[in-house]
Amino acid sequence: MPDVDTLPAARAVERLRLAEARLARRRQTACGPSETARAAMRYILERADAGDPATPTDIAAHLGLATASVTGILHRLRGGGLISFVRNPDDGRSKRVVPVDRATDVEDVDPLTARIRQFAGGLTEREAEHVARFLDAVSDAVDRECT
Structure with missing residues (x-):
């Protein structure tokens, strides 16, 4: 049985999961x-900033999706004028x-991520480490669910 003092953290994660589900539904219909x-x-954007542009295969691996699924996402992003494809100079068969527009800020693409980073900036290093370990454990549990 969990310690009564730790139940607020479990409740907070449940509220977060519900909020994320509501956000996902809103984004499917009206929010880009x-x-x-x-x-x-x-x-x-992060890979471009690092000077190492991503390939569709890289993106698929990062997202944990099949390359075919990522292809559709990339075509929608290209159709929206956010990305383009260039020949890979290291491998002519890939792109x-x-x-x-590299002037695009990651935070403009996803203002929610910017706000979360701002909240995290208010944590001490030790608090951030504790929160990160806790959320990593929650993420691992979610990833193992229904597999």
């Missing part, structure tokens, strides 16, 4: 790109995914 497309775009 899906969460997966936003995650792909964040990854594309790299690059942002069209």
